[in-house]
Amino acid sequence: MKKLILSVFVIALAVASCGKKEKPAETPAPATEVATPAPAAPVAEVSAEEKAFLAVVDKIDPANKCTVCHHATNAGVGPTYTEVAKIYKEKSGNLVSFLKGNAKAIVLPERFSEMQANLEVTKKLSGDDLNAIANYIRSLDK
Numbered sequence: 001m002k003k004l005i006l007s008v009f010v011i012a013l014a015v016a017s018c019g020k021k022e023k024p025a026e027t028p029a030p031a032t033e034v035a036t037p038a039p040a041a042p043v044a045e046v047s048a049e050e051k052a053f054l055a056v057v058d059k060i061d062p063a064n065k066c067t068v069c070h071h072a073t074n075a076g077v078g079p080t081y082t083e084v085a086k087i088y089k090e091k092s093g094n095l096v097s098f099l100k101g102n103a104k105a106i107v108l109p110e111r112f113s114e115m116q117a118n119l120e121v122t123k124k125l126s127g128d129d130l131n132a133i134a135n136y137i138r139s140l141d142k
């Protein structure tokens with residue numbers, strides 16, 4: 001009898017630990033993904049570069065927020081960042097220098113007056129923040 005109880009206990013333990021191993025890997029993730037397919041997709045597309053860029057934009061006043069006028073690929077008030085990335089690569093431009101106010105506009109110089117005020121904000125950003133902006137823009141040129 002003792003042996004039987006013991007072996008039942010051992011089997012129960014084995015089953016319980018087996019279940020433990022498989023549960024975290026399988027159940028939670030698909031359950032939430034299946035329930036919300038639409039928001040799950042765009043979240044997965046946010047790159048590390050974009051996350052770092054958005055963290056910098058978070059610190060900027062609403063009037064100067066880059067994302068109000070620029071989008072990655074959709075047309076906005078300003079040129080798309082994909083276009084900016086392409087032109088900076090073609091012309092070997094330096095994004096950080098431009099954002100520091102040390103280099104001339106090379107994308108749409110004739111409309112620089114619309115961008116100029118934002119440089120007062122970007123000039124005050126740290127080197128790390130400026131690199132985060134530049135890295136993100138460059139990451140869009142593939």
Ligand code: HEC
Nearest residue numbers: 064065066069077078105106107108109111112114115118
């Ligand atoms: C009020 C709208 C507006 C906001 C806000 C804005 N931009 Fe712009 N941006 C423009 C326009 C318009 C141009 C095109 C003129 C030009 O090329 O300088 C431009 C151009 C640029 C360029 C290309 C410059 C070049 O060499 O011609 C970069 C890079 C840029 N913006 C980055 C930013 C960043 C980073 C921010 C946020 C700190 C920002 N912009 C905020 C409107 C805006």
